[in-house]
Amino acid sequence: MSEIKHNTSGTEAGAGFVLHKTVVLVGMMGAGKTAVGRALAARLGVPFLDSDAEIESAANMTIPEIFERDGEPFFRGKESQVIGRLLDEEKGILSTGGGAFLAERNRTMISERGVSVWLRADLEVLWNRVKHKDTRPLLRTVDPYATLRNLYEQRVPIYAQADLIAESDGETSIDNMVNRVLDALATRPDVLEQK
Ligand SMILES: Nc1ncnc2c1ncn2[C@@H]1O[C@H](COP(=O)(O)OP(=O)(O)OP(=O)(O)O)[C@@H](O)[C@H]1O
Numbered sequence: 001m002s003e004i005k006h007n008t009s010g011t012e013a014g015a016g017f018v019l020h021k022t023v024v025l026v027g028m029m030g031a032g033k034t035a036v037g038r039a040l041a042a043r044l045g046v047p048f049l050d051s052d053a054e055i056e057s058a059a060n061m062t063i064p065e066i067f068e069r070d071g072e073p074f075f076r077g078k079e080s081q082v083i084g085r086l087l088d089e090e091k092g093i094l095s096t097g098g099g100a101f102l103a104e105r106n107r108t109m110i111s112e113r114g115v116s117v118w119l120r121a122d123l124e125v126l127w128n129r130v131k132h133k134d135t136r137p138l139l140r141t142v143d144p145y146a147t148l149r150n151l152y153e154q155r156v157p158i159y160a161q162a163d164l165i166a167e168s169d170g171e172t173s174i175d176n177m178v179n180r181v182l183d184a185l186a187t188r189p190d191v192l193e194q195k
């Protein structure tokens with residue numbers, strides 16, 4: 001990876017890009033925020049940040065353990081703090097947790113200090129990606145598919161407020177998703193400038 005230079009105007013990355021604002025990936029569980037965010041950061045040679053991973057390492061607990069011991073409102077408080085800190089610390093690619101964009105204060109921080117990209121996927125695609133894993137406490141219900149569907153219906157209108165959208169269908173590889181996010185960012189040279 002090429003050397004990363006931090007300065008007041010942006011993070012100078014490899015491949016002739018300068019990142020002027022943090023790119024914040026939002027969307028449902030299983031949308032690919034973590035997987036695509038990591039690959040996008042590697043492609044651009046900029047830092048990769050993940051709010052779920054930061055919360056887990058700060059607490060030295062997994063997300064299901066935090067939900068179980070301290071409850072969801074406690075987790076949401078930590079999530080806001082971590083997103084605020086990561087947006088302040090350095091410019092990079094920030095993958096959020098699936099519920100992060102729902103809180104108005106988080107949306108305000110993100111729109112003031114970054115640019116949001118909604119990784120949109122159909123419910124069935126999301127379900128196929130999350131159904132085998134037990135790491136998402138909100139899906140630990142008697143009917144996790146119905147729970148996911150309810151969350152999807154409630155949340156889609158809020159994710160739709162993101163600045164940009166990249167579509168993820170069942171056939172799109174993680175690398176192709178990176179290209180789609182870059183295509184969306186091509187409309188925003190104020191965020192990602194190609195030298
Ligand atoms: N476009 C894709 N093609 C193939 N697999 C994908 C794609 N996007 C995500 N996946 C896979 O789906 C699973 C869930 O993806 P990921 O963990 O990145 O979702 P997330 O949006 O970060 O979810 P959460 O909100 O729970 O953190 C992972 O195994 C990931 O590798």
Ligand SMILES: O=C(O)C1=C[C@@H](O)[C@@H](O)[C@H](O)C1
Pocket residue numbers: 028029052063096097098099100135136137138
């Ligand atoms: O969609 C959600 O509300 C969540 C998604 C995950 O990323 C974690 O942040 C947590 O499991 C909650």
Ligand SMILES: [Mg+2]
Pocket residue numbers: 033034035052095096097
């Ligand atoms: Mg994730």
